[in-house]
Amino acid sequence: MYQTGQHAVPDGAGPLVRPYAMTHGRTRPSSDNFDLIALVVAADVPTPTVGLEPEHHVVLRLAQQPISVAEIAAHADLPVGVVRILLDDLRAGGCVQVKAPMSVAKMPNTRVLRAVINGLRAL
Amino acid sequence: MDEIPYAIKILIAGGFGAGKTTMVGSVSEIEPLRTEEVITAESVGIDDLAGVEEKTTTTVAMDFGRITLNDGLVLYLFGTPGQDRFWFMWDELSLGAVGAVVLADTRRLADCFPSIDYFEQRGTPFIVAVNCFDGAKQYRTEDVRIALDLDDHVPVLLCDARKRESSKSVLITLVEYVLQRFSGELENTSEVMA
Ligand SMILES: Nc1nc2c(ncn2[C@@H]2O[C@H](COP(=O)(O)OP(=O)(O)OP(=O)(O)O)[C@@H](O)[C@H]2O)c(=O)[nH]1
Ligand SMILES: [Mg+2]
Numbered sequence: 001m002y003q004t005g006q007h008a009v010p011d012g013a014g015p016l017v018r019p020y021a022m023t024h025g026r027t028r029p030s031s032d033n034f035d036l037i038a039l040v041v042a043a044d045v046p047t048p049t050v051g052l053e054p055e056h057h058v059v060l061r062l063a064q065q066p067i068s069v070a071e072i073a074a075h076a077d078l079p080v081g082v083v084r085i086l087l088d089d090l091r092a093g094g095c096v097q098v099k100a101p102m103s104v105a106k107m108p109n110t111r112v113l114r115a116v117i118n119g120l121r122a123l
Numbered sequence: 124m125d126e127i128p129y130a131i132k133i134l135i136a137g138g139f140g141a142g143k144t145t146m147v148g149s150v151s152e153i154e155p156l157r158t159e160e161v162i163t164a165e166s167v168g169i170d171d172l173a174g175v176e177e178k179t180t181t182t183v184a185m186d187f188g189r190i191t192l193n194d195g196l197v198l199y200l201f202g203t204p205g206q207d208r209f210w211f212m213w214d215e216l217s218l219g220a221v222g223a224v225v226l227a228d229t230r231r232l233a234d235c236f237p238s239i240d241y242f243e244q245r246g247t248p249f250i251v252a253v254n255c256f257d258g259a260k261q262y263r264t265e266d267v268r269i270a271l272d273l274d275d276h277v278p279v280l281l282c283d284a285r286k287r288e289s290s291k292s293v294l295i296t297l298v299e300y301v302l303q304r305f306s307g308e309l310e311n312t313s314e315v316m317a
Binding site for chain 2: 035036037039123
């Protein structure tokens with residue numbers, strides 16, 4: 001677990017020296033934000049042998065089966081923001097596929113809601 | 124990308140110690156996980172952490188669990204982080220959510236007011252589940268409804284967050300309620316919920 005406030009950086013970049021370095025100083029992904037429950041799966045391509053940090057490989061290993069951004073963060077023990085940046089790199093390199101969650105609030109879908117009820121009843 | 128399921132989420136809210144993590148754990152197919160979001164004052168915005176002068180960072184921890192509903196649908200349950208201070212995190216969590224369960228502890232009923240106010244203002248469908256703690260006075264759901272000043276259409280039910288079947292029926296009640304509301308809007312029929 002990363003301790004906050006222990007290695008404060010004078011320029012205000014934040015205390016997370018290691019993740020900050022790992023992400024090459026970026027604090028947010030360049031493209032759209034990955035939702036906490038966006039599902040990620042490693043693409044069926046050879047893993048690049050250069051240009052990836054060890055943490056990228058951790059993410060790829062976790063994403064052999066579809067897995068949410070939140071689960072990746074929890075299993076890799078990394079803050080969600082760092083995972084988002086790693087995923088941004090991996091997606092740019094074609095190494096992962098990412099599926100945005102279904103926004104039930106924005107697109108009410110009675111068929112999906114019935115499937116949820118049936119799924120819960122069957123548990 | 125057909126092989127990737129769709130993910131949806133439900134929030135479990137309520138006051139400190141109301142049983143949020145317990146409920147997530149009782150129905151989740153995985154041990155509840157904890158993830159951390161590091162927030163800088165910049166992203167906190169003006170409406171939170173009032174009076175923050177410098178860039179500071181705060182860590183918000185969230186508990187969550189997972190339920191695979193079928194091949195194409197995965198439900199995530201998020202216990203909301205502490206009330207009052209982390210509203211920006213709630214904004215992210217409630218975005219797109221199916222709805223929310225507000226856990227009420229009858230020993231401290233007022234503790235769930237902030238959650239209820241939040242979901243009412245945001246228009247997120249929610250139900251109130253009264254967690255039956257040992258030794259706490261038993262209330263009727265109608266008394267809780269009055270005490271919390273809930274609209275008539277908001278379901279209120281008693282539960283035991285430690286019990287899987289009880290937590291399951293809380294979730295089913297929420298989704299049936301959401302379905303009823305959507306059906307009302309879309310098909311202009313109100314009697315979907317039996
Ligand atoms: N008797 C009884 N005890 C419960 C119930 N739900 C939770 N508890 C107990 O209440 C305590 C607090 O539960 P938690 O699940 O940690 O509550 P929480 O809302 O996650 O708490 P915070 O995250 O600290 O706000 C634990 O000791 C639980 O075992 C219930 O339905 N009945
Ligand atoms: Mg908790």
